[in-house]
Amino acid sequence: MKDIQFHTYLRGIILIGYALLILKLFLTFDMVNFVAEKMHGYLYFSLFVFIILGIIQILRGTAAKPQANQCGCDAHELPKGRLKTVVIYSMFIVPVLLGFVMPDNLLDSSIASNRGVNIGNSMFSTPPTSTNKEMVTNEKQDENKEESVTDVAEGVQPKLESYENFPLEDDYEKLTEIVKSSEKVIVRDEQFIPTLSVVDENLDLFIGKEVQLTGFIYKDESFAEDQAVISRFTVTCCVADASVYGYLTNDEKLASLDPDTWVNVSGIIDKVDFNGNMMPVITNPTFEVIEPPAKPYVEEFYIKIE
Numbered sequence: 001m002k003d004i005q006f007h008t009y010l011r012g013i014i015l016i017g018y019a020l021l022i023l024k025l026f027l028t029f030d031m032v033n034f035v036a037e038k039m040h041g042y043l044y045f046s047l048f049v050f051i052i053l054g055i056i057q058i059l060r061g062t063a064a065k066p067q068a069n070q071c072g073c074d075a076h077e078l079p080k081g082r083l084k085t086v087v088i089y090s091m092f093i094v095p096v097l098l099g100f101v102m103p104d105n106l107l108d109s110s111i112a113s114n115r116g117v118n119i120g121n122s123m124f125s126t127p128p129t130s131t132n133k134e135m136v137t138n139e140k141q142d143e144n145k146e147e148s149v150t151d152v153a154e155g156v157q158p159k160l161e162s163y164e165n166f167p168l169e170d171d172y173e174k175l176t177e178i179v180k181s182s183e184k185v186i187v188r189d190e191q192f193i194p195t196l197s198v199v200d201e202n203l204d205l206f207i208g209k210e211v212q213l214t215g216f217i218y219k220d221e222s223f224a225e226d227q228a229v230i231s232r233f234t235v236t237c238c239v240a241d242a243s244v245y246g247y248l249t250n251d252e253k254l255a256s257l258d259p260d261t262w263v264n265v266s267g268i269i270d271k272v273d274f275n276g277n278m279m280p281v282i283t284n285p286t287f288e289v290i291e292p293p294a295k296p297y298v299e300e301f302y303i304k305i306e
Contacts, residue, residue, distance in 0.1 A: 007078055009061025010089065015054030017096040022047045030104040032295050036235045106296050107233050109218045109259040112244040117218060117229055119248055119279045158210050158266040158286045163188050180205060185269075187213035192298040193234060196245060203271055203278055211282065212266035214293065215246055217257050228255040230265050230282070236300040243300070248272065249282040263287045 022043055025031040035043060079085040166186035169175040172194055179185055179198045185206065187195045192213075199206050215230035231246035233239075249255070249267065257263065267285030271278045 003078055005061045005063070007061075008057050012054045012057025012059075012061055014089070014092050014096070015050045015057060017093070019047050019050035019054060021096055021099040022050070024100065025104075028104070029294070032297065033104050033106055033239070035238045036297070036299060037295070038299065039237055106292060107239055107242055109216070109231075111242070112218050112231060112233075113220060115242070115244055117231060118243060118245045119229070158212075158268065158284065160264055160266050160286060160288060161186065161212060163212075163214075184210040184212065184266075187211065189214070189232075189293065189295065189298050192232060193245060193300060196247075199269065199280060203269075203280055206269045206280075207271060209269050210266060211247070211269050212264070213247065214262070214264050214290070216292075217254070217259050217261045217263065218244070218246065219255065219259050223255070226250050226252045226255050228257070230263065233297045234300045235297040239297075242297065247280055247282050249285055251283075251285050254285055254287055257289070262290050262292050264290050 022031075025034065026040075026043075026047075031040060031043065079088050161184070163186055166182070166188055167178055168188065168190055169178055175191060175194055176198045179195060180202065185195065185199060199211070213230060215232045218229040218231040219227070228249050228251075229246040230249060231244050233242045233244055235242050249265070251267075254263070254265070265282065265285050265287040267282035270281050270283050272281045273279075
């Protein structure tokens with residue numbers, strides 16, 4: 001009977017340990033580094049359930065008159081042997097201990113390099129290099145009458161503005177109209193993926209327009225010296241399903257920054273041909289180095305089909 005009490009008490013302690021780990025992540029505001037904000041309600045519910053079940057198990061394990069399980073099934077059989085007991089409970093205790101002692105690091109370029117980076121609708125590991133890229137503006141333009149986007153970019157100095165200046169819109173169709181009619185596209189975190197999608201779907205319309213976004217520097221060994229990607233991780237449920245989206249930039253100063261440096265960037269939209277796919281690229285950027293935002297990950301975007 002004492003063995004039953006010990007195992008019941010230990011299981012209660014484990015449940016309380018998981019509850020304290022969840023509470024710790026909420027109190028330190030680090031939960032957003034692991035789980036999408038829209039899923040936090042489920043975690044609050046789990047926290048409540050773990051505490052209640054943990055208290056019940058501890059009370060049962062310390063009761064003066066312990067009660068044996070009377071259901072008659074074999075599901076409540078205790079682990080046999082000390083080694084088996086240690087192995088089974090270690091599978092639950094070790095993750096809790098690691099959760100308290102390990103640093104709460106953000107996903108970084110090392111993860112992005114393994115998963116690939118999405119630029120518009122194109123996934124790539126190796127971006128266009130200086131030997132195979134071709135900057136294009138308008139394939140039908142008259143070279144004698146119109147100046148190229150590159151020439152326009154050289155004459156325009158992008159400015160960093162407040163993200164609050166750009167409206168928020170949950171409806172994708174309305175957001176599309178807002179983005180199309182704006183002189184400058186400001187990519188707010190709340191609608192990061194929808195805004196990038198609008199630009200990608202209408203890339204020719206946005207060539208020559210100014211765009212501003214926040215992200216971390218991602219560089220690959222195959223990148224040219226003046227290339228980097230302003231990237232963000234998108235999370236649907238948790239970091240296990242994270243994907244990477246961003247814009248390619250061509251600028252030596254920006255590309256000289258260390259990987260994973262967070263920047264606020266404003267530049268001119270152009271496009272590049274890579275393996276037959278047109279990708280947006282930021283030219284003539286103005287930028288500032290910033291601290292990682294309080295919410296480093298953005299939410300994935302899905303269009304509701306009725």
